Amino acid sequence: MFIYTANRAYYIRCTLAKINQQSPRYLVQISKTVMINLYAIFSFETRINGNLLIILNTGER
Numbered sequence: 001m002f003i004y005t006a007n008r009a010y011y012i013r014c015t016l017a018k019i020n021q022q023s024p025r026y027l028v029q030i031s032k033t034v035m036i037n038l039y040a041i042f043s044f045e046t047r048i049n050g051n052l053l054i055i056l057n058t059g060e061r
């Protein structure tokens with residue numbers, strides 16, 4: 001699993017389920033393979049297919 005911060009990326013040997021159990025409440029699992037920091041969200045966009053696009057403070061989508 002990779003953990004991305006503002007400055008670095010880290011590789012750890014752990015499952016997402018384990019991280020999710022031990023993480024603070026502002027880290028939320030949004031799919032099978034992704035957790036997101038709620039404080040890093042800039043905005044949301046809804047797609048015509050019903051999906052939700054999250055735009056981060058860094059501009060990443």
